[in-house]
Amino acid sequence: MAITTTRFGGNSAVFDGPTGYAGVDAGPEWAEEILRLAEAKNATILAHNYQLPAIQDIAHHVGDSLALSRIAAEAQEETIVFCGVHFMAETAKILSPSKTVLIPDARAGCSLADSIDAAQLREWKAEHPDAVVVSYVNTTAEVKGLTDICCTSSNAVEVVQSIDPDREVLFLPDQFLGAHVRRQTGRTNMHIWAGECHVHAGINGDELTARAKAYPDAELYVHPECGCATSALYLAGEGFVPENKVKILSTGGMLDAARATGATQVLVATEVGMLHQLRRAAPQVDFRAVNDRASCPYMKMITPAALLRCLTEGADEVHVDADVAARARTSVERMIAIGSPGGGE
Numbered sequence: 001m002a003i004t005t006t007r008f009g010g011n012s013a014v015f016d017g018p019t020g021y022a023g024v025d026a027g028p029e030w031a032e033e034i035l036r037l038a039e040a041k042n043a044t045i046l047a048h049n050y051q052l053p054a055i056q057d058i059a060h061h062v063g064d065s066l067a068l069s070r071i072a073a074e075a076q077e078e079t080i081v082f083c084g085v086h087f088m089a090e091t092a093k094i095l096s097p098s099k100t101v102l103i104p105d106a107r108a109g110c111s112l113a114d115s116i117d118a119a120q121l122r123e124w125k126a127e128h129p130d131a132v133v134v135s136y137v138n139t140t141a142e143v144k145g146l147t148d149i150c151c152t153s154s155n156a157v158e159v160v161q162s163i164d165p166d167r168e169v170l171f172l173p174d175q176f177l178g179a180h181v182r183r184q185t186g187r188t189n190m191h192i193w194a195g196e197c198h199v200h201a202g203i204n205g206d207e208l209t210a211r212a213k214a215y216p217d218a219e220l221y222v223h224p225e226c227g228c229a230t231s232a233l234y235l236a237g238e239g240f241v242p243e244n245k246v247k248i249l250s251t252g253g254m255l256d257a258a259r260a261t262g263a264t265q266v267l268v269a270t271e272v273g274m275l276h277q278l279r280r281a282a283p284q285v286d287f288r289a290v291n292d293r294a295s296c297p298y299m300k301m302i303t304p305a306a307l308l309r310c311l312t313e314g315a316d317e318v319h320v321d322a323d324v325a326a327r328a329r330t331s332v333e334r335m336i337a338i339g340s341p342g343g344g345e
């Protein structure tokens, strides 16, 4: 195929990729080659809603963290190519240990997953020996191995509701998602780790308030990892925005809401990659980012060049130590069993 320096989507971003693949044109030849390689290697390509549009468009399945975990657990293909960040590919490997799991760039980490490690969790558990540990899926495999139930933003409320109300809960690592779950469940015996995602935490209440005032008829879709989730509820509580127009949703939940909405304009507080699926789901709606600089640098490491290299070279392969995976599997399987299906296509 042609390796050119054509730019993508009309903007000035050249696809940087691992050596020898930089400047790949994500045009029809690239797409054909990706699908040919995937078929030849019996691989399925999964992409998170925050991936670059070209990656979302070529993937066999696009979805939120929960939907992609469920798809990975049931995949028939020998190889899963995970276009997302490292903890997502690790989760797929935990669920399907006999499969080859590839990620186009193993350096695609997550600032939220980095906010707690296994030693810190061990220490926290020692302070609350009878507590049930609920970890967001944005954690390392080692942390999952010390966890009772994992959750994603789609089912965090249901997961916490499934726990005996008399048991203490340690919820980690996202403080904003934790605050959302505490509000929804009314649970007072829940301790929340003070971690955050730098991308979502950066979407602040002042920006949201200014946007909501500038677009008074718009609905607000806010991801619970955002620093502005509390401000969104405050805006509703103070009557600046009607309560039924403020929706705190996972990325999959945003898509369900977009398909059902009668609104003509929606303000979206999450990573900007989400706008692509939203616009596909409801082309008649004007979706606008609350903060158009909210782009996850880790998600964007999965370039068309990196995906081409991944399928050509069978790299980067994701390995999870068998003991760690065995310890983590129960908590991840509990996660995928709770909450409604959906969130992926």
Ligand code: 13P
Pocket: 049, 063, 064, 065, 066, 138, 152, 153, 154, 197, 225, 249, 250, 251, 252
């Ligand atoms: P969801 O797809 O579960 O909403 O996750 C958002 C996220 O930040 C993934 O890193």
Ligand code: SF4
Pocket: 085, 109, 110, 111, 112, 113, 138, 197, 198, 199, 200, 271, 296, 297, 298, 299
């Ligand atoms: Fe992690 Fe935040 Fe990026 Fe999601 S958007 S992968 S939580 S750094």
